[in-house]
Amino acid sequence: MRHLKLTVAYDGTEYCGWQIQNNGVSIQQKLEEGWTRFTSEKIRITASGRTDAGVHALAQVCSLKTENQLPPERILRALNTYTPYDIAVTRVQEAPNGFHAIRDAVEKTYCYHLQYGRIQDPLRLRTCWFLPGDLHVTAMAEAAVLLTGKQDFASFQSAGSDVNSTVRTIFRLHVESQVDNGFPTVQITVSANGFLYNMVRNIVGCLVEVGKERQQPEWVRWLIEQKNRSLGGQTAPANGLFLDHVIYDE
Amino acid sequence: MRHLKLTVAYDGTEYCGWQIQNNGVSIQQKLEEGWTRFTSEKIRITASGRTDAGVHALAQVCSLKTENQLPPERILRALNTYTPYDIAVTRVQEAPNGFHAIRDAVEKTYCYHLQYGRIQDPLRLRTCWFLPGDLHVTAMAEAAVLLTGKQDFASFQSAGSDVNSTVRTIFRLHVESQVDNGFPTVQITVSANGFLYNMVRNIVGCLVEVGKERQQPEWVRWLIEQKNRSLGGQTAPANGLFLDHVIYDE
Numbered sequence: 188m189r190h191l192k193l194t195v196a197y198d199g200t201e202y203c204g205w206q207i208q209n210n211g212v213s214i215q216q217k218l219e220e221g222w223t224r225f226t227s228e229k230i231r232i233t234a235s236g237r238t239d240a241g242v243h244a245l246a247q248v249c250s251l252k253t254e255n256q257l258p259p260e261r262i263l264r265a266l267n268t269y270t271p272y273d274i275a276v277t278r279v280q281e282a283p284n285g286f287h288a289i290r291d292a293v294e295k296t297y298c299y300h301l302q303y304g305r306i307q308d309p310l311r312l313r314t315c316w317f318l319p320g321d322l323h324v325t326a327m328a329e330a331a332v333l334l335t336g337k338q339d340f341a342s343f344q345s346a347g348s349d350v351n352s353t354v355r356t357i358f359r360l361h362v363e364s365q366v367d368n369g370f371p372t373v374q375i376t377v378s379a380n381g382f383l384y385n386m387v388r389n390i391v392g393c394l395v396e397v398g399k400e401r402q403q404p405e406w407v408r409w410l411i412e413q414k415n416r417s418l419g420g421q422t423a424p425a426n427g428l429f430l431d432h433v434i435y436d437e
Numbered sequence: 438m439r440h441l442k443l444t445v446a447y448d449g450t451e452y453c454g455w456q457i458q459n460n461g462v463s464i465q466q467k468l469e470e471g472w473t474r475f476t477s478e479k480i481r482i483t484a485s486g487r488t489d490a491g492v493h494a495l496a497q498v499c500s501l502k503t504e505n506q507l508p509p510e511r512i513l514r515a516l517n518t519y520t521p522y523d524i525a526v527t528r529v530q531e532a533p534n535g536f537h538a539i540r541d542a543v544e545k546t547y548c549y550h551l552q553y554g555r556i557q558d559p560l561r562l563r564t565c566w567f568l569p570g571d572l573h574v575t576a577m578a579e580a581a582v583l584l585t586g587k588q589d590f591a592s593f594q595s596a597g598s599d600v601n602s603t604v605r606t607i608f609r610l611h612v613e614s615q616v617d618n619g620f621p622t623v624q625i626t627v628s629a630n631g632f633l634y635n636m637v638r639n640i641v642g643c644l645v646e647v648g649k650e651r652q653q654p655e656w657v658r659w660l661i662e663q664k665n666r667s668l669g670g671q672t673a674p675a676n677g678l679f680l681d682h683v684i685y686d687e
Contacts, residue, residue, distance in 0.1 A: 196558070196559050196560065196618070197559050197560075198559045198560050198562070243560060245560075245618050245619075246619075263555075263556075264555075267556060272557060272559060272562055273559045273562060274559055275556050275557060275558065275559045276556070277556055277619065305513075305514075306513075306517060306525050306526070306527055307522060307525060308446070308525065309446050309447050309448045309522060309523045309524055309525045310446065310447075310448050310493060310495075310564070312448070312522055312523060314560070368446070368495050369495075369496075369527065
C-alpha cells in the first residue's frame with residue numbers, strides 16, 4: 188500500500204467543516220470525491236485536525252493510503268481539476284509507510300485574525316472577527332505569555348469532546364497588531380503539540396476579555412487553575428481562524 | 438446647501454457596480470437608500486468614478502448635497518448602520534461649496550492583483566485574477582514604464598464610452614511581485630489624472646501579454662501608436678481591480 192501526504196489550502200466559508208457530515212458539504216467529502224473521480228478508487232483522507240464549519244486552512248496536512256501509482260505531480264494536477272476552486276491541493280508527497288496525519292503531527296500552528304475600531308473592513312468579512320471599539324493589544328500580549336508552556340487547558344475546551352487528558356503544551360503564542368487598509372487588526376498565532384476542541388477560539392475569546400479591559404492579564408492564570416470552561420470568555424467565531432501549518436517528525 | 442465628502446470601501450463581488458441600474462443592486466443605490474432611511478431625504482450620491490460590476494474599492498470618494506445638519510460623526514455611524522456589511526463608509530467630511538467628486542479629482546489610483554503559478558489561491562478567489570503558468574514580471578515592469586506620461590490611450594479604451602479626448606497622463610505605473618501564503622502574486626498600481634472606460638483592466642491585459650512572453654515590452658509603445666483597442670490584450674477580469682484612493686486639490 189502506498190502512503191501519501193497532501194497539503195491543502197481552503198476557504199472554509201461554504202463548508203460544514205473538514206469532516207464528512209450528513210447536514211452539509213465538507214472539505215473531506217470534496218477531496219475524497221475528487222480522488223474517486225480520477226482514480227475510481229474509494230479511499231479515506233485523514234486530516235491533521237478536523238477544522239470546524241467556516242474555519243480556513245493555509246496548509247492543512249492529510250494522509251491517505253492508495254493502490255494508485257501515478258506520480259505525485261500528476262495526482263496534484265488531477266485532484267485540483269476535480270475539486271472546487273475554494274479547495275486547493277498545494278502539494279502531494281510520498282509518505283513513510285504507515286504515515287498518519289493526526290497521530291504523527293508534533294506541532295500545529297493556528298492563526299486568528301481580529302479587526303477592531305469603529306468600522307468593519309468590508310473586504311475581510313469572511314476572514315476576520317470584527318470587534319467594535321478599542322482593544323488593548325499590549326494587555327492581550329501580556330496575557331498570552333501566561334498561557335504558554337505545558338498546562339491543563341480544561342478551561343479552554345468546549346463541551347462535545349472526549350479526551351483522556353486536557354494537558355497540552357503551547358510552544359508559542361504571539362499577539363501582533365498592524366493596520367491594514369486603514370483598519371486596525373490583531374493577529375494571534377499559536378503553536379502547540381495539540382489542541383483541545385475549540386481551544387484556539389476559546390483562547391482568543393479570553394484574550395479579547397483582557398483586550399476589552401474587562402479582565403486583567405493575570406486573570407488567565409486564575410482561569411487555567413479553575414479548569415472550568417464556563418468561567419472564560421466567549422468562543423471566538425470561526426471565520427477568523429486559519430490552520431496555518433503542521434509539523435511532522437520526518 | 439451643505440456639501441459633504443464621503444470615503445467608502447466596498448467588496449464589489451455582489452454588486453452590479455457603482456451606478457444605479459435596472460438589472461442589479463448597485464453600491465450607489467445602497468448608499469442612497471441608507472441615507473434616505475435615516476434622514477427621510479432623497480439625495481444623489483456621486484462617486485469619483487463608476488466602478489464596474491465586481492470591482493472593489495478601498496477608498497472611493499463621493500460627493501453629496503444635503504439639507505441635513507447632523508455632525509459628520511453621527512452621519513458616519515448612521516450610514517454604516519443602514520448599509521450592508523460589504524459597504525463601509527470610512528469617513529464623512531464637510532466639503533467646500535460646490536464640491537464634486539468627479540470634476541474636482543486631480544489624481545486617481547487603482548491597484549490590480551494577479552496571482553500566477555500552478556495552483557489558484559482558494560482564499561483570494563474574489564480579489565485576484567489567477568493566471569495558470571509562469572509570468573515574466575521584470576518584462577511587465579519594463580513595459581509599464583513605456584505607458585507612463587501624457588499619451589493617447591485610445592488603444593486601451595473599451596467600446597461603450599463617449600469622451601472628447603482619449604489623452605490621459607499616467608503619473609506612476611508600478612509592477613511589484615511578492616509571495617503570499619506560498620502563492621506568487623503581482624500587484625500593478627497605476628495613478629493618473631483620469632482613466633478611460635476599462636483602461637486599467639486593458640493595461641493589465643496588455644502587461645499580461647508581455648508577462649506571458651507573447652509580446653516584447655516594446656510592443657506596448659507600438660500599441661499606443663495604433664490607437665486601436667482591437668490590437669491589445671484581453672480585458673482583465675473585474676475581481677482583481679481595486680480603486681485605491683483619489684486625490685483632490687483642496
